């Protein structure tokens with residue numbers, strides 16, 4: 001009778017669930033899972049740190065609408081995966097961590113890397129489980145994959161006690177599971193009719209678009225709804241759900257839109273800090289929230305109605321209900337007022353876009369990136385100063401095409417997000433504009449990327465530190481050793497180290513040729529651009545817009 005070990009069972013179930021790529025750092029007691037994966041034809045991406053692997057996996061999963069899978073060993077390998085699990089759960093990105101734990105039979109005696117891994121993982125996970133028998137591994141993986149992607153996506157942890165991984169069981173004992181067909185939650189027709197009436201009679205209606213709408217591929221339905229004459233504002237990572245050149249896109253007038261709307265309909269987003277904790281609305285504003293989770297109705301926002309539904313279905317139904325009706329807001333100046341406010345806000349930076357000074361000004365850099373950016377690009381942005389400028393200036397035209405520090409503001413996500421996204425979408429150009437700190441936090445992803453044939457373009461915006469010299473010079477004791485500002489290290493040499501494309505740029509007129517050469521090189525590329533360490537973001541520094 002043929003026997004198979006736990007790693008082969010896991011790999012077969014992953015394949016059966018349609019997963020073709022997994023991430024991880026090879027370690028005991030999970031080596032059989034890596035071996036099983038390679039035998040089963042999975043692409044196994046060996047990473048340089050579990051934290052990077054977890055971020056690559058969640059970006060891959062976000063692009064593919066599948067769970068990203070990370071395999072890690074015991075003890076410190078699992079604790080290294082806690083940050084990606086936290087980020088996944090907080091940012092609603094699909095991540096499954098399969099972690100080996102110290103062998104049974106020796107626990108309590110100081111076994112190698114002994115740790116109560118389930119307890120460590122639980123607070124940052126949407127769901128956790130522990131394999132109890134080798135012949136149930138397929139079933140456990142089936143559960144973990146489903147829990148990560150259904151409802152609101154998030155981080156899940158499945159613990160593999162080491163002695164169950166290498167154990168062999170008769171092949172007949174193993175039953176692979178297949179996912180059920182799951183219907184999408186359909187919006188209540190009465191609530192849709194009432195919301196349509198609210199939007200029709202509103203003087204200043206507004207749509208808000210969160211990552212849940214991107215996950216639901218709600219862009220085309222939301223475009224129909226917005227085309228009735230309703231402006232919309234997106235969360236930073238929901239950019240591109242409707243293409244950013246839609247005439248009703250109002251992110252550039254976000255404060256004016258949020259603060260003045262009288263009817264707000266949120267699609268697939270939460271009223272957390274990104275939307276001002278639900279407190280930035282005008283008194284008396286009627287707020288409707290569409291979400292797959294009813295519990296989201298309880299937040300800082302004072303809701304009129306919560307519609308438990310898939311964002312695409314709800315948007316489609318609302319657009320249908322409004323078809324042929326004339327909105328009271330039409331011609332009221334609300335939409336044109338927001339367009340004017342957006343144009344005014346953008347004009348504030350207009351001079352900086354063409355600044356020819358040396359050192360290079362960050363607005364000039366980002367303007368050059370904007371001009372070079374292909375329409376189908378996936379854009380990754382990370383840092384403090386540079387992320388804020390990218391968010392204000394770089395467009396996104398594809399759904400789920402924008403990745404950044406997200407809900408948790410976590411630094412170190414940019415480089416691995418770029419690699420994970422590129423592996424998921426090899427035909428899309430992936431351009432990651434990262435601060436020098438942010439790039440450095442995960443820079444060994446360059447080796448992983450080159451080894452697995454993923455070729456993003458990294459633009460390192462080097463202002464010599466955390467928010468350039470701003471914190472070092474103004475918030476730390478004068479003359480104290482550098483802790484926030486950093487050396488202007490030659491980051492492009494990390495591309496040379498793996499035979500990628502490298503460019504070092506100090507002058508504004510060198511930026512565009514370097515970007516074009518990087519995009520055209522077909523190689524992993526680092527364009528290292530020295531920018532003014534004293535430059536700050538116009539309008540102040542924050543993560544909110």
Ligand SMILES: Cc1ncc(C[n+]2csc(CCOP(=O)(O)OP(=O)(O)O)c2C)c(N)n1
Pocket residue numbers: 382383384385386387409410411412434435436437438439461463465466467468
């Ligand atoms: C994991 C984590 N550690 C620390 C921070 C605090 N932090 C916020 S922005 C930042 C770095 C910003 O510097 P850089 O990436 O060089 O971009 P810049 O602001 O200079 O453009 C840090 C360390 C964080 N947000 N996340």
